[in-house]
Amino acid sequence: MFETFKNVWRQRHLIMSFAMRDIKARYKQTALGAAWAVLQPLSMMLVFTAVFSLFAKIPSDGIPYPVFAYSALLFWVFFANVLGGGTGAMVSNAPLIRKIYFPRETLLIAVIVAGSLDLAIASMLFAVLLAYYKVAVTLSILWVIPLLILQMLFSLALISLFSAIHVNFRDIGHGLPLLSQLWMFASPVAYPLSVVPKWILPIYMLNPMTPIIDGYRRAILQGRPPDFGALSVAAILIVLCCGVALTVFKRAEGTFADVI
Numbered sequence: 001m002f003e004t005f006k007n008v009w010r011q012r013h014l015i016m017s018f019a020m021r022d023i024k025a026r027y028k029q030t031a032l033g034a035a036w037a038v039l040q041p042l043s044m045m046l047v048f049t050a051v052f053s054l055f056a057k058i059p060s061d062g063i064p065y066p067v068f069a070y071s072a073l074l075f076w077v078f079f080a081n082v083l084g085g086g087t088g089a090m091v092s093n094a095p096l097i098r099k100i101y102f103p104r105e106t107l108l109i110a111v112i113v114a115g116s117l118d119l120a121i122a123s124m125l126f127a128v129l130l131a132y133y134k135v136a137v138t139l140s141i142l143w144v145i146p147l148l149i150l151q152m153l154f155s156l157a158l159i160s161l162f163s164a165i166h167v168n169f170r171d172i173g174h175g176l177p178l179l180s181q182l183w184m185f186a187s188p189v190a191y192p193l194s195v196v197p198k199w200i201l202p203i204y205m206l207n208p209m210t211p212i213i214d215g216y217r218r219a220i221l222q223g224r225p226p227d228f229g230a231l232s233v234a235a236i237l238i239v240l241c242c243g244v245a246l247t248v249f250k251r252a253e254g255t256f257a258d259v260i
Contacts, residue, residue, distance in 0.1 A: 141220050147219070
């Protein structure tokens with residue numbers, strides 16, 4: 001795993017080239033351009049506010065529900081988009097992979113870098129929402145940085161594994177949107193962690209995205225640090241997953257050019 005990250009650092013210029021290519025291709029010939037980065041979490045926030053706040057009356061820990069929902073959707077949409085783009089990265093770059101050798105993981109890192117731009121753009125609307133609803137932000141917001149690093153590592157682990165499988169079995173590309181939707185409702189995105197029944201909470205917390213999403217809300221909206229106990233378990237799981245997934249990916253990459 002550490003050797004992979006050394007290669008990534010050495011190939012950082014190649015990664016940025018791939019990321020810029022992906023960004024330009026994403027917004028080429030679009031009327032709204034980068035506004036699409038905001039529309040996805042915004043539209044989901046409006047639907048969640050109507051369904052879960054107005055109709056279902058889901059509590060939001062005393063926080064205005066639009067801000068409560070957007071604080072999680074902002075990072076969840078980034079997570080889901082990286083999963084989608086990273087899983088298909090090897091297949092979508094098949095002509096390049098067949099022509100020349102380069103570290104294949106650079107394509108995966110580029111997907112995360114390109115997705116980070118959308119995250120930054122969508123964060124601007126979040127800042128507007130915080131100001132509109134007069135939600136005070138404290139220095140605890142700095143916890144977003146380590147939480148985001150953990151999320152990126154987890155995303156890298158998943159797309160390393162999924163992309164390697166996707167080369168041989170394209171079914172995973174068809175099933176990924178369903179997986180993302182189910183996973184979102186199995187994470188505290190539309191509802192607070194406080195409504196989860198205590199009897200299932202130990203199992204529920206094994207989902208690494210649970211303490212990460214809850215940690216974002218604590219740090220940004222409540223001025224509190226994350227739950228260190230739950231986050232430590234998630235961090236251990238993420239590092240283990242990352243090591244296993246990258247090992248599988250590196251062993252499989254030698255066959256990519258032949259299979260694709």
